[in-house]
Structure formats: C-alpha cells, structure tokens
Amino acid sequence: AQSVTQPDIHITVSEGASLELRCNYSYGATPYLFWYVQSPGQGLQLLLKYFSGDTLVQGIKGFEAEFKRSQSSFNLRKPSVHWSDAAEYFCAVDSGGGADGLTFGKGTHLIIQP
C-alpha cells in the first residue's frame, strides 16, 4: 500500500526566509503527487501537482516542488515566505486515476515569525 511521510510536524520560519517542507512517499511506480494547504477552519487548497514530465513543478502563491525518484521525495519550497503562508501543509499521493482518493501525510504546521 502507498504511504506518505512528512517528517516535520512543526516548522518555524522567519518572514522573508526560504522554506522547504519534506515529503517522502512509498509506492512502486511513479505516483501522482500533490501538495495541499489548509488554513485554520478551512478545507484544503491545491498548491501544485506532479503527474509526469519536468520534475520541477511550479504552483500557486510562489511555491514549487521537485520530484526526485531516487529519493522517493517531493519536497515543497518557497524562496521567501510571507506571514500569510502560516498554515498546515499536506503532501498526498495517488496510485493513478484518483479512483479511491488520495493518501495524505500527517501534515506540517508552518509557523511564521515576524
């Protein structure tokens, strides 16, 4: 069965600093990979996704992620964070086709220091 690991439960970053959130997946073939963001009391919003092709994926709000097959990773990055980026971030994997939903990691809570 596929699984997703987000090793960092909490990350604190100063406003304007760079950010990297880690995500590792377990799946035999190349999965579909997603990053979602959840603000307090809200649903999840898609930041970006990887299906195939270029391993560096650009998303909304200035986020990008890089798929590394050799490391089974799909880390999320942003060169300069804003206070509004404070939220919960979820990495997710799909075995293909979205037939039975996505498998999510436990999330990383991002705190922005002024």
Add this chain to the structure above:
Amino acid sequence: EADIYQTPRYLVIGTGKKITLECSQTMGHDKMYWYQQDPGMELHLIHYSYGVNSTEKGDLSSESTVSRIRTEHFPLTLESARPSHTSQYLCASSGTSGSETGELFFGEGSRLTVL
C-alpha cells in the same frame, strides 16, 4: 475557485442524535469523497463514490453511511452520534478530464462536536 459546499460548517449535538452532513458540488464531477480529520492528524478516507448509486467504504472504518442519488449531492449520515464521532469531516470531489485528473477539490469542512 472550487464549487463544493458543505453544511453545516459547525454542529454541536448530544449523544444519540441522528445527523446528516450535506455536501454538494456544481462541477459535474462523478467522483466524491468523505474524509475525516482529527487535529494534528492526516486525513482518513471514510467513504467514496464513483457516481450515482455507487458508494464504497474507505480505509478508515466509520459508523457513518452515505448515499449518492444525484451526481451533485453526497450526504453523510450518523444514525446515533457518539462523542467518539467528534471530528472534522471534509467532502471532496474530482473530475476525470485533462488537468483535473486525480486532483481533489475540497469543501470547507463540517466540524462536528458530540457531547
């Protein structure tokens, strides 16, 4: 902007009550899902549907039931709520065409508290 709506957003009820959480989407998506999310935890899939008259149980066992009589509507029902059902319930849908493949569109969630 995703067009998927959940009601109620917040609900506090007593033990033993029957409740239905509503979920509607206007995107014409065939696939719909219910996830349960506890604070600080990952989302767990409890139900999903491929289309009208299709319902399947997800990875996490749940005492809730769902129905799919119309494409746009996927309500979740608890016949007799218990404190262990206290959680946030997220509804999602997904399309099958082009760039939408695999992507889930989420509602804002229904936070249920059972006293």
